[in-house]
Amino acid sequence: MNHFHYRDGRLFVEDKALADIAAEVGTPFYCYASATLARHYDVFAAAIADNGLDAAICFAVKANASLAVIRTLAQRGCGADVVSEGELRLALRAGVPAERIVFSGVGKTGRELSFALVSGIRQINVESLPELESLNALAVRMGRRAPVAVRVNPDVDAHTHAKISTGAAEHKFGIAWDSALAVCRHADELPGIDFRGLAVHIGSQLTELAPFAQAFAKVRDLTLALREAGVPVSHLDLGGGLGVPYAPGEEPPSPAAYAAMVRETLGGLGCALMFEPGRMLVGNAGVLVAKVIYVKETGTKTFVIVDAAMNDLIRPSMYSAHHEVIPVAEPAPDAEIAPVDVVGPICETGDTFGRAMLLPPLAAGDLVAFGTAGAYGAVMSSSYNGRPLVPEVLVKGSQSCVTRRRPDYEDMLALETLPNWL
Structure with a gap:
């Protein structure tokens, strides 16, 4: 669910027209709906609670590092999953208590x-013996x-894009499955380590529950083996x-179905659980708004050239990902689609x-x-091609x-320094 909708022929985010924001800040820009962020967190938290799981929810900051987005989630009780000192500092600045932050x-x-x-x-999730x-x-x-959890690699195919799959044996993530028991036992013996348990993450944008269940079943087996070993x-x-x-x-599994699978797979172990949703909380809460610069006709194609890149x-360039293109002015019901x-x-x-996207007529200046x-x-x-980061x-x-302004060219040039011999 999201809070982007047409009203009186214009696309709104909650109760604000996107065209009005464009007039204020220029294009392109990213826009996030607070109501969607709150609803997605609440739905996920309710699914966890309804299944009787003792769990903490820590937003994966890698998905969206906006200070305002992190603060919005933190105010609802969400923690943070970070992967760098920079992300850790962002989470702390956003008001996430340190005791709700995990470092992966x-x-x-x-x-x-x-x-x-x-x-x-x-917690610090350790991913290698060194x-x-x-x-x-x-x-x-x-x-x-x-405070440490050992991240294990369960060697499970996540059935997702190769660049965001992280749980197979050939991936760089986690401790190899056949070494995990020994590494965990070693961790428990080290004087500077407070060994807490296990961590696992097999990839992003999973659209079925079976890979999760397979990985979690292996984590359950390892948990029991570790306890048997003292x-x-x-x-x-x-x-x-x-x-x-x-x-x-597209209908990925619901948070309720996911939580029920977790209960069935890992219930009864008496462990405190942690979840690190990222895309699920923020994906549908944001849009990128752009303006049409030109419509270019060739002998075989029509190109709609926009000011976003x-x-x-x-x-789309990195993952061949699909993003719906939504006209900000509502098309007429009988508009010809091409x-x-x-x-x-x-x-x-x-x-x-996107190629061969079926859209109503667009003209220069349309959003x-x-x-x-x-x-x-x-x-x-990035600022590739000398393009400023968008607001x-x-x-x-x-x-x-x-919540993040567009730098001007002087801001960008101020980061550069010429050596004294030039």
């Missing part, structure tokens, strides 16, 4: 681990014990990955948002919104706020 990732530096320990976060040894040595030097397991971090619909007709929303390629201005053929852009949109953007706007009811 395969390449945490000594500086990052030190900051995590000083900050007093809830990381475990380094963290132990660091914690001992600091006179602390690091190693206490009190916490299980189950990661995220639940998919969202990007096109009409692959540097603003890279998912196939067009929607493209950006960057000098690469990959700067294409369009790219749907389901709240996850992995602004957070993955982010948060809406609540009829109120709107630019």
Whole structure:
């Protein structure tokens, strides 16, 4: 569900017209609906509670690093899953209590681990034996014990895009399954490590429950084996990955069905659980609004050229991802639909948002919104081709706020320095 809808022929976000925001901040820009963020969190939290699960929900900041988005979720009790010191600092600045923050990732530096320990976060998910040894040595030097879960790689096919699948044996993530028992036993013996339990995350945008169930069943078996070996397991971090619909007709599993599967697979272990949803909370809460620059006719195609580009929303270029293109002015019911390629201005053929998209007539100056852009949109953007990062706007009811401004060219040039020999 989202809170983007037509009213009197114009596309609104909650009670604010997107065209009015465009007039205020220019295009392109990202826009997020507070009501959608709140509803998605509440639905997920209710599904967990209704299934009697003792669980914490920690938003995967990698999906959307907007301070305002993180704060909106934190005010509802959400924690944060971070993968860098920068994300950790964002979460803290947004008001997420340190005890609700978990630090994941395969390449945490000594500086990052030190900051995590000083900050007093809830948990560090260790992903390799060298990381475990380094963290132990660091914690001992600091006179602390690091709260740790060992991330295991269950060697499960997530049935998702290859670039966002993380739970197979050939992937860089987690401890290999055949080594996991020994590594966990070793972790429990280290003086600087407070071994809590296990973590697992097999990928993003999963659209079926079977891979989750397969991975969680293996985690259950490992938990029982560790307890049999005298190693206490009190916490299980189950990661995220639940998919969202990007096109009409797509129906990923509901949070209720997901939570019921977790209960059936891991219920009765007496473990505190942690979930790290990202895309599921923010994906449908955001759009990218752009303006048509030109409509170009060739002998074989019609190109709708917009002022947004692959540097603003890279998912179509990187993942061949689909985003609905929604005219901001509501088309007439009898508007003729025709196939067009929607493209950006960057000098690469990959700067294409969609091919043969069935759209009503569009003209220069018209506004369009790219749907389901709240996850992995602004957070993955860049200034490629010397293009400024686009603004982010948060809406609540009829109120709107630019939560990240568009830098001007002087801002961008101020980051550059010429050496004294030039």
